[in-house]
Amino acid sequence: xxxxxxxxxxxxxxxxxxxxxxxxxxxxxxxxxxxxxxxxxxxxxxxxxxxxxxxxxxxxxxxxxxxxxxxxxxxxxxxxxxxxxxxxxxxxxxxxxxxxxxxxxxxxxxxxxxxxxxxxxxxxxxxxxxxxxxxxxxxxxxxxxxxxxxxxxxxxxxxxxxxxxxxxxxxxxxxxxxxxx
Numbered sequence: 001x002x003x004x005x006x007x008x009x010x011x012x013x014x015x016x017x018x019x020x021x022x023x024x025x026x027x028x029x030x031x032x033x034x035x036x037x038x039x040x041x042x043x044x045x046x047x048x049x050x051x052x053x054x055x056x057x058x059x060x061x062x063x064x065x066x067x068x069x070x071x072x073x074x075x076x077x078x079x080x081x082x083x084x085x086x087x088x089x090x091x092x093x094x095x096x097x098x099x100x101x102x103x104x105x106x107x108x109x110x111x112x113x114x115x116x117x118x119x120x121x122x123x124x125x126x127x128x129x130x131x132x133x134x135x136x137x138x139x140x141x142x143x144x145x146x147x148x149x150x151x152x153x154x155x156x157x158x159x160x161x162x163x164x165x166x167x168x169x170x171x172x173x174x175x176x177x178x179x180x181x
Contacts, residue, residue, distance in 0.1 A: 045129045052100035052127035053180055056135045058085055059103040063121045073107045073118040096160040097126040104165040122165040132158030133180060151176035
């Protein structure tokens with residue numbers, strides 16, 4: 001009996017895992033991947049959206065600095081905003097955003113074109129998840145714009161041509177709200 005046990009312990013046969021054991025391990029790995037991949041992709045999309053939102057908030061701060069000097073958003077133009085926030089790009093007015101660090105801008109006069117004071121500023125940024133985010137700050141409301149304050153909107157599945165800052169939101173964008181959802 002001891003010799004049989006000794007033979008068994010010192011046997012030079014290669015033993016490995018059975019096919020069933022290997023299939024169970026592969027199944028467990030597949031289940032873990034099925035859970036992890038959608039979670040990772042959702043987190044990635046949210047991070048891309050937050051990058052565009054952060055850029056818009058920084059651009060809004062720069063526009064407010066320009067406003068503070070004159071009580072008028074007429075100086076919140078791409079050249080001034082670029083000097084105030086060099087980490088962001090501000091293309092010509094009317095040009096769409098092509099990425100989270102490229103901010104499309106526009107301004108409007110309170111009460112429409114009859115007023116000489118520019119009291120509304122609009123910004124738009126396209127995230128890498130193709131969601132366009134809009135922000136506006138309204139100092140004096142009028143002519144169909146939201147009430148005074150800072151307002152937010154977004155549009156999923158946007159493109160450069162639809163992610164343009166304007167006093168009117170493109171069709172498909174959510175209505176102005178107190179925050180991004």
